[in-house]
Ligand code: B12
């Protein structure tokens with residue numbers, strides 16, 4: 386089950402993706418078990434009778450909803466197991482609400498947990514003995530969680546795991562390892578062929594991390610005539626123009642790139658990955674242009690609220706992205722997720738406004754920023770999200786994004802709509818009354 390707070394139902398619907406962990410765990414589930422996959426973010430029913438074991442996957446913003454769901458099932462005698470990023474970083478907290486917690490990779494543990502549940506010997510916390518051998522990852526169960534056509538009908542594929550960096554605000558390399566592990570290319574290609582979709586979304590943290598692996602993978606994707614999108618770091622993508630060309634030939638439509646900040650003062654405090662190749666804005670601009678010139682869209686992810694940020698950062702960010710014709714951008718409010726180094730720092734400095742996990746989603750201010758008020762941060766971030774997607778800006782950026790016209794315009798208009806609904810003028814006033822009160826309380830705490 387993938388739980389969701391009622392306040393996020395519309396928001397998560399706008400993302401239009403199914404929780405991939407559930408489809409993978411279903412693939413590890415022995416076929417004698419009947420499996421129901423349900424995603425509350427789509428408004429799907431997650432309360433079912435006559436269930437023996439419930440597996441819940443949750444990010445931090447889903448944790449409270451997960452605990453409520455666990456209570457409902459426990460009352461009815463079902464065994465509840467929780468995994469995913471939140472339970473992995475706070476296993477003791479999760480263990481107070483569920484029967485068993487899976488820390489980190491569930492690949493080897495889930496079949497073991499099912500066995501233990503059947504034998505009535507569930508342990509409270511399960512930890513993997515090492516990193517899972519990625520060549521043993523099976524194809525996702527795509528027959529489960531099939532939905533009517535939505536905006537994004539990408540098939541999710543995971544080719545690699547792990548990230549060699551360790552940014553202050555991110556926990557993934559601590560959980561999934563610094564070692565970059567690549568599935569055999571043949572397996573990835575077979576899974577893509579079998580999935581029946583020509584649009585692929587690579588779930589990897591950085592699909593461009595190993596040039597040798599990319600070369601082999603992209604070359605084998607060319608004959609499949611697919612379209613794909615994925616995440617990458619700016620420095621790894623732009624190191625090798627020949628690889629970019631090959632990526633385009635293999636069907637790459639666009640890359641999601643964590644630029645984080647245009648503010649040098651903030652960048653220095655923020656991450657190791659960005660320091661590798663993005664120390665000067667001019668250089669960053671050149672690298673963005675290189676990707677655009679190869680016919681790939683660039684979706685940047687920007688973080689607001691880093692310690693070097695003051696109230697000028699919002700306008701400077703939008704100006705920079707427009708000037709460099711960045712195709713699309715997400716604007717995230719710095720969120721010190723539990724388990725990260727930045728969480729420990731903010732906690733020690735007494736700068737966390739509250740620990741209501743349901744607000745920990747990069748959409749709300751949950752900490753006290755160094756150089757502005759929480760309200761200025763929230764309003765500035767919302768302003769950036771709507772200003773960047775003004776019709777005139779979308780058209781201006783079209784000049785460098787014309788190689789993928791339908792994708793560019795379609796994605797821009799879709800994101801524009803989602804941003805106006807979630808962050809546009811009056812978005813807070815449109816929130817249900819208790820949420821609005823909570824939000825305001827959080828901001829003045
Ligand atoms: C791909 C991805 C996305 C995709 C698609 C996600 C999806 N639904 O499939 C998109 C781009 C849409 C996305 C969006 C968001 N994401 Co995201 N995303 C990821 C990423 C890179 C990979 C997740 C993934 O699918 N991995 C592949 C699957 C198979 O593995 P897995 O989920 O890790 O599951 C394994 C284990 O965790 C475990 N497990 C998981 N669940 C369970 C359950 C049980 C019962 C058991 C036993 C085991 C188990 O077993 C699995 C196999 O080993 C992660 C970073 C990462 N490396 O984890 C961030 C990450 C999960 N995302 C994050 C965030 C914050 C978001 C957003 C909120 C950002 C935003 N503001 O827009 C949104 C939320 C969207 C939504 N409504 O759900 C954060 C979560 C942090 C936190 N503590 O909550 C992460 C960790 C990124 C980060 N570095 O901080 N995301």
Ligand code: SF4
Pocket residue numbers: 548549550551552555556557558590618643656658
């Ligand atoms: S590069 Fe990305 S995945 Fe790796 S540690 Fe930094 S934010 Fe996390």
